[in-house]
Every structure is written in structure tokens, then in C-alpha cells.
Amino acid sequence: MHPGEVDSWETDYRTGNMPWDCHGVPSALVEYISHAAGPGRVLIPGCGSGYEVHAFHERGWQVLAVDVTPAAVARARTLLGDLADKVVLADFFSHDFGGRRFDLIYERAFLCSMPPTRWTAYARHAAELLTSEGKLVGFFLYGHEDEPPPYPLTDEAALAVLARNFTRLADEPVTDSLPVFAGRERWQVWQKKGGAN
Numbered sequence: 001m002h003p004g005e006v007d008s009w010e011t012d013y014r015t016g017n018m019p020w021d022c023h024g025v026p027s028a029l030v031e032y033i034s035h036a037a038g039p040g041r042v043l044i045p046g047c048g049s050g051y052e053v054h055a056f057h058e059r060g061w062q063v064l065a066v067d068v069t070p071a072a073v074a075r076a077r078t079l080l081g082d083l084a085d086k087v088v089l090a091d092f093f094s095h096d097f098g099g100r101r102f103d104l105i106y107e108r109a110f111l112c113s114m115p116p117t118r119w120t121a122y123a124r125h126a127a128e129l130l131t132s133e134g135k136l137v138g139f140f141l142y143g144h145e146d147e148p149p150p151y152p153l154t155d156e157a158a159l160a161v162l163a164r165n166f167t168r169l170a171d172e173p174v175t176d177s178l179p180v181f182a183g184r185e186r187w188q189v190w191q192k193k194g195g196a197n
């Protein structure tokens with residue numbers, strides 16, 4: 001990460017400047033978890049407040065959530081109470097996951113928080129961390145932004161970046177987005193391609 005990036009996130013969490021924070025579990029995820037095959041192992045990178053940890057856990061999933069910002073991790077741990085140990089202070093890109101592979105990686109507002117120059121590394125690393133049948137699921141931001149961040153995808157960018165390692169199985173509009181994402185969020189399920197890493 002660039003120097004100062006964590007400081008900037010830290011300030012946002014400390015001052016409550018979190019327009020992306022949904023203060024709960026998004027309904028499309030609730031719906032997905034209720035029907036998803038599993039449970040298995042799920043990774044939540046850039047978890048922020050980590051509301052989803054509880055949602056996965058109560059359905060029997062083994063959850064690991066990581067965030068690079070101390071104030072985010074502190075907030076998530078406080079909110080999660082008994083599940084606090086599911087949240088680790090770590091950089092998604094450099095953390096040693098100890099060779100563990102995940103059945104699911106849950107994405108929300110993490111990919112769009114980083115500039116396009118990092119998207120290929122994100123997709124490659126996500127594929128590396130998934131089992132051969134693993135899926136990358138969640139909320140993806142598409143469209144245009146005059147003053148990023150957030151950095152929305154375009155269909156062309158998604159094909160260039162994600163479709164190298166994944167096949168898209170689902171793509172649905174999201175109707176209950178927060179104002180900062182309204183009309184631009186899509187619920188998507190990406191299956192890891194055979195042999196991708």
C-alpha cells in the first residue's frame with residue numbers, strides 16, 4: 001500500500017466518515033447465504049465494520065475477516081463481541097494465510113476502494129486464495145465516478161480483470177444501495193476458472 005493510505009482510512013473510521021458503511025448485512029447477501037451451497041470457509045477482505053462475519057457464522061461458515069486499518073478492526077471487534085477473533089489486522093495482499101484456501105471470498109466496497117492499477121493483483125490473489133471450485137461473490141460497483149474513490153468498474157474492465165480468472169455466474173441489480181453507491185452496485189457471483197491461480 002502507499003504510505004498514508006492506512007492513515008487516511010484510520011482517520012475516516014475515527015471520525016465516522018464512512019459513507020460506505022451499511023450498518024448491517026446487505027439483503028442480497030442474506031438471500032445468498034440462505035441458499036448457498038456450504039457452509040465452508042469464507043474470507044472477507046477489507047471487512048471494515050465486519051457485520052457480515054456474524055451472518056456467515058450463524059449459518060455455519062468458518063469466517064476470516066481481514067482489514068489493514070487498526071480503527072476498522074477495533075470497530076469490527078467491538079461490534080462482533082464473541083466473534084471478535086474472526087477479525088485480523090492484515091493487508092489482504094501480503095498477509096500470510098498459511099496456505100489456507102477458501103470456498104468463498106465475499107466482496108463489498110473493497111475492490112472499488114483501490115485504483116484500477118491494483119485490480120489485476122486483486123483478481124489474481126483472490127483466485128490464489130480460493131479452492132478449485134471457489135467463488136468470489138458480493139457487491140461490485142460499476143459506472144462512472146467524477147472524483148474517485150470509489151473506483152467503479154466498467155464491463156470492459158471487469159472482463160479484462162476478473163474474467164481472466166473467473167466466470168461470471170450471476171449478475172443482478174441492487175435495489176437497496178446506500179446513496180454513495182446508488183444505481184451502480186451489482187450483486188455478482190464469479191466462479192474460479194479451472195486452473196486459475
Ligand SMILES: C[S@@+](CC[C@H](N)C(=O)[O-])C[C@H]1O[C@@H](n2cnc3c(N)ncnc32)[C@H](O)[C@@H]1O
Nearest residue numbers: 009020046047048067068069091092108109113
Ligand atoms: C470502502 S471500505 C469498505 C469496508 C467494508 N467492506 C464495507 O463494506 O463496509 C474499504 C476497506 O478496505 C480496507 N483496506 C484497504 N486496503 C486494504 C488492504 N490492502 N488489505 C485489507 N484491507 C484493506 C480499508 O481499511 C477499509 O476498511
